[in-house]
Amino acid sequence: MFRTFHKAHTGRAVFVAATLFLVTGTCGSVTLPHTSIHTVTLPNGLNACIVEDHQSPVVDVQVWYHVGSKNEVPGRTGFAHLFEHLMFDGTTNIGAEDFSDYIIRSGGIDNAYTTEDTTVFWETTPSSQLPVVLWLEADRMRNLDITQSVFNNEREVVEEERRLKFDNPPYGTVVETLYEHAYSVHPYQHMTIGSMHDLDNARIEDIKDFYDTYYVPNNATLVIVGDLDPNEAESMIQKYFGPLARGARLPANHIPQEPPQTAKRVVKLDLNVALPAFIEGYHMPADGTPDAYPLRLASNVLSEGESSRIYRRLVYDKQIALEAESTGNFTEDPNLFFVFAVLNQGRAPAEGEAEVEAELTRLKSQLVTDTELEKAKNETLRDFILSRQTVQTRGEELGYAAVVLKDANLVNTEPARFLAVTPADIQRVAQKYFVPENMTLVEVYPKNAGGGSKATGGR
């Protein structure tokens, strides 16, 4: 959901690091090999990206379905994610729970996740299991078989997940509140988990239509990274996925676009928490667009590492905040860049907001220094390298580039976009996006400590 939070996912590049050091003037002894991507498109529309990597005798398989919570309509929120759960619950060929058993028995692991834009299923196993895994994924792409009782059970599991991650933990509903107010028409307005009300109302009758629309080869991208022979992998793909029928009803993109925000929105929450907090969300452009790169580097300058500006000011120097961070939630459609802080006892959100404001103003009025920019770029490069350590993170980068950014080769070419960013670019995007009328603010007050009342304020 928030791609940049996972360090391993921030860096999506795989690159000739020497270029960086050429640019920055540092020693040029660091190089990363080019990633050779073997691509295949089947007649039924399935895309596959295969990468050979023999570091360990393991293989990672991922199936990326281009459907997420932004494809949901009002009243049906949470359905994409609920459906993800059902994909483990049996087909006409294998029983409920068998899928993971095949993976686990070999020592592998499997899981899946749903974001606003995609639903991703992945397995990492010893490399000898590749044909088994491909067969299993092909099987559940078209042979799912769900009973009413399995459906009811899975819906309850998802409701427990909602309670666990959103309703029960302190601060659990803050981000949900932010999105609810920052968006008015675009489906990013709702969380991927969906509302409890809509989950309660999800019906098994809705499954078939969703499955036949989105879980089809022409809406899927298969990613395979690991200890394999690409030609052998390709023939396995042909064998297991080739016979699947192309889907006939992929809808045209009808997702309503969010109109520009014109005035600051403020929401105050009283929650059962010990410390005050706030989160600011600024609308920003989609991932992969030219402004996304200076914004990502701006985020590093602001809050990556203990020498970054926001950490330095709020946490270290002024000791106003326990934690303060900025990060962009970069997605396929325009999303939010946010800054949040959990404040120390006795501090008011307004104090923290003023300090953040001062840092954003500085970013707008003064160019970042070359040293600071170089630092941000080095951190980006490091994340790219770290993400190449495992086949699963490599697969993730490749799938993301292919499906969300629509160009698998960006794993090779995207770093150049970061390297090209100048101090003036960062100043420009800061001036453009970090303005009050583009911002939604959620302030959190500990209950019984004054402040707002439950969700007052609004757009």
Next chain:
Amino acid sequence: MRVQSKLRELGMGRGRLARCRGSVPLPHAGRRGEDARATAGETPAPRILALVVGIAALLGAISGMARDFPPAALPPKPLVLPSPELRVLPNGLKLVAVERHALPLVTLRLMAKSGAESDPATLPGTAQLVAALLTEGTPTRTAGQISEAIDSIGGLVDTGAGWDESYISLSVLNDHEELAFDLLSDMVMHSTFAPAEVDRKRRQTLSGLEVVRDDPDYVADTALRRLAFSGTPYGHPEDGTLAAVRRIAPEDLRAFYAAHYQPSNAVLAIVGDMHAAEAFERAEKWFGAWANQTPPSVPAASPEAGTHRILAIDKPDAVQTEIRVANFGAPRADQDYLALSIADQILGGPSENRLFKALRSHQGLTYGASSELLSYQTAGVWLCKTFTRTSETLKSLRLALEQMKQMHDHPITPQELETAQGYLIGHLALDFESSENVASHTLELLVYNLPLDSWNRFPEKIRALTTEEVWNAAGRRLAPENNIIVLVGNLSGFEKDLKKLGPVEFVPLADVDLGAQ
């Protein structure tokens, strides 16, 4: 440190919706079995499966309803685990080098073989504060200069203190390795614990502790630890308590640092794109002058974990109840440890997970259920965890207790054994992918004085275990009368029923004592 990472989680419900509790295994020093998994099923082991496949194929032929089955796997490729090279400097510092040349990355990880169990009795949280302050200043570098130096080369630093170990690790691109050795040795040998830095970190820690006091998951884990490890050095919160952290003075931190961060009590792992000979040479250059103070005291053997209790902590606004049940486990180097690892896989680990099946797959009562061996130098506890909506608290607790009793009363099946063995052995290849993992798995052996080839011999040892041996180990430990139960939730929803299980201590969340001091 736990409080900080907890905050990241809380701050604020971020992260994608991965399907399982815990989602993707993180590249850090996780012990085996911590990887959460999505589902665990009625695992027909290969042999049985083959039988079923045969029968089903026949049925298919008769009825005309053809079922398809997955193809056979390819022949397995051999897994060659990295063989670490070991060297000891004259001052006693152990060096471990693991060469990995695929990426231009070097990870240095220095570990002191003392963690939160070595906290002074009245000052829980000391080990973690010491670790957190390693990056905050030496006589020649201020905190700002250290972070600037690390960030500007794109380095990644991490410090922490768990049980039986404290560590600081620094990963850099391999053209900055000299600076990495320089910085790391400076922080390990010369940290100053300046009062201003201590105050700053203290304030952060206190705020963190205030926040997690409202987090049911944290409260449940911490209260359980206190009861299950009572009378051992492992019974306090590793993050400390509000009262203790307020009291810890710079002298206390310096005393801990002097006693435990010394070469004879430390191991330095150098993993990555660097030749072993060069790694040893640099280590000698930068750590050769590190002198020993007094040898740290060896922790005494601990009594077995505490006895039967039920503690119910009231959080009236909770919509879910956190459930914990603990019983006896084993220290990490105990001869039963591997047999228990198998039993743990079957009870609540990735590979079989009877708990998951009973609570989630069959009843939809929870999003996650698992078990875990908390195995340390001198003590060990076996822990089961789950959570459920308030109304299903008793039903879920009963199901979990039933699974534990089942494991105590009856042997595991050969199929379960085979599945668990298959998982543990096959998973090694995945577990040794990243440099961080290679380093932490190797260091784990040194912390617990296990042979350096333990991971290489792990498959044959696991394969040799029998259902009888596993049951012997598990059955000796899960007697229901020794269960320690902790619940955190809205008591009014299950209080009455809970009393049927025996005497219960009820405590409001605000009054719960998470650590005596």
